[in-house]
Amino acid sequence: MPRLLPWGNGWTSVFTLPIHPKNEPDSWRPGRLTAWHPVQQWLRATVWLLALLGFVARVAAAEVTLAWDPRPDTRVTNYRVYWGYQSRTYTGSFEVGNVTTTTVGSLVAGTRYFFAVTATTPEGLESDFSNEVDYTVPLPPLVPPALQVQAGATPGEARLLWTANADSAVSNYRVYWGTQSGNYTGWFDAGKVTSAVVGSLTPGATYFFAVVAMATDGRVSAYSNEGSYTVPLPPPAPPELTLLAGPMTLQTETTAASVMLAWKPSPTPGVTNYRVFWGTQSRNYSEWYDAGNVTSAAVGPLVEGVTYDFAVVAMTADGRMSDYSNEVSYTVPLPPPPPPAEPPMLAGAVSRLSHRTPGAFDLPLNLSGPPAVEGRFTSSLLLVFRFDKPIAAARAAVVRGVGAVSGEPAIDGNEVAVTLTGVANRQWLTLCLSDIESQDGAVLDVATVTLGVLGGDVDGNGVVNSTDQQLVRAVMGQITSARNFRADVNLSGTLTLADFQAVRMRNGHKLPAL
Ligand SMILES: [Ca+2]
Numbered sequence: 001m002p003r004l005l006p007w008g009n010g011w012t013s014v015f016t017l018p019i020h021p022k023n024e025p026d027s028w029r030p031g032r033l034t035a036w037h038p039v040q041q042w043l044r045a046t047v048w049l050l051a052l053l054g055f056v057a058r059v060a061a062a063e064v065t066l067a068w069d070p071r072p073d074t075r076v077t078n079y080r081v082y083w084g085y086q087s088r089t090y091t092g093s094f095e096v097g098n099v100t101t102t103t104v105g106s107l108v109a110g111t112r113y114f115f116a117v118t119a120t121t122p123e124g125l126e127s128d129f130s131n132e133v134d135y136t137v138p139l140p141p142l143v144p145p146a147l148q149v150q151a152g153a154t155p156g157e158a159r160l161l162w163t164a165n166a167d168s169a170v171s172n173y174r175v176y177w178g179t180q181s182g183n184y185t186g187w188f189d190a191g192k193v194t195s196a197v198v199g200s201l202t203p204g205a206t207y208f209f210a211v212v213a214m215a216t217d218g219r220v221s222a223y224s225n226e227g228s229y230t231v232p233l234p235p236p237a238p239p240e241l242t243l244l245a246g247p248m249t250l251q252t253e254t255t256a257a258s259v260m261l262a263w264k265p266s267p268t269p270g271v272t273n274y275r276v277f278w279g280t281q282s283r284n285y286s287e288w289y290d291a292g293n294v295t296s297a298a299v300g301p302l303v304e305g306v307t308y309d310f311a312v313v314a315m316t317a318d319g320r321m322s323d324y325s326n327e328v329s330y331t332v333p334l335p336p337p338p339p340p341a342e343p344p345m346l347a348g349a350v351s352r353l354s355h356r357t358p359g360a361f362d363l364p365l366n367l368s369g370p371p372a373v374e375g376r377f378t379s380s381l382l383l384v385f386r387f388d389k390p391i392a393a394a395r396a397a398v399v400r401g402v403g404a405v406s407g408e409p410a411i412d413g414n415e416v417a418v419t420l421t422g423v424a425n426r427q428w429l430t431l432c433l434s435d436i437e438s439q440d441g442a443v444l445d446v447a448t449v450t451l452g453v454l455g456g457d458v459d460g461n462g463v464v465n466s467t468d469q470q471l472v473r474a475v476m477g478q479i480t481s482a483r484n485f486r487a488d489v490n491l492s493g494t495l496t497l498a499d500f501q502a503v504r505m506r507n508g509h510k511l512p513a514l
């Protein structure tokens, strides 16, 4: 009975098989040990495949283990293994000693080897060849491609890229696909390429891909790594935008302009946010904010006089964004012109006369009620009108009494001074300012002041009498001042007997009825 020798214990050494042996083996001389025929009956060879471990093992040289039954002949001390590429035509041989198994290494993948064994004696006798065994070294398995899956040019396309196999026998790559990981329900042959585009994929579905390399000799690699592609859902439909209102006051109570936008929501399910865009160039928005899942929004602050364009997009929670809505445009109106300025208001008026060295003193004129009376002797008056704001222009005219306006009114800030000449004594005089224009452009049509002119009426009660004389006498000898200037009726700058006599001379003068 032939017996199989257990792997791992029976072999003794590994031989490296020369591809091109330098020394031809000793020529075989048939018939030298004819007594040992037929050798085939007692020699068997068993082929062992080495385990292949990992990538490196695949490219490592293959080995084969030969084993045979020993010849129970005490003369045999050695066995010789012959090998070659053709049956019964051996390229080389090597001695293995008195063993019954050996391992031959460095075999070339894809090559068929033929082996036979002979038994030899120390005297140089050699048996006939054993039966011949052959062994074809299997080709290494193909390296599976490394797969990468990308989005294609359109959302319904996936682009597959994989590494080219270095084995020149590879002539095709087969792409497997399915909608469950590791469970491929379809395949197609891509040919000898390293990429493929898979189209017509269902939106929202996830596809799984793997690729195998296939060689012309029938070898097929293991699956590549698995790649997957989830087809994106289409973007939501854009909302329909309308402009609701013009400027309004924001709730922050600023007065900045804003605009109210409203939109018809996107009909696409799953929209969770609306993003509002705006800017000053159509379809080129510089600002945006997320309004949330609402259908209206106020946008501001906006600059008055500027035209803004607005658009809204719908967004889903998974990041899909619609196209822009229709665009609406809005020009923020310019603010209304400021209200016209209030016309100037007459705040006071005086009769200003010079008392020589002590200077000018003002007799206040009444703007309402009984008019004041100017008791100082002069036919020339300077009436000064004081307004509540700076004056730009005014006209003056005497509308009652005898007297004439001399020249143009002199304007200085809030004051308008009018010089009157030819003013008669014992009369009521009314001066009218008209077309009084303030510097801020407002106009007061008319402002009038009435005063009595009665020389010698020191206390201004409309009649010259002993009371006026006593008032002068009481301050005689003084220099004219703000407290006593009304008694300096002759405008001399001092209070003297001349003033007293002037008043006494006019005793009994009175103003006509008003
Ligand atoms: Ca008087």
Ligand SMILES: [Ca+2]
Pocket: 487, 488, 489, 490, 491, 492, 493, 494, 495, 496, 498, 499
């Ligand atoms: Ca005087």
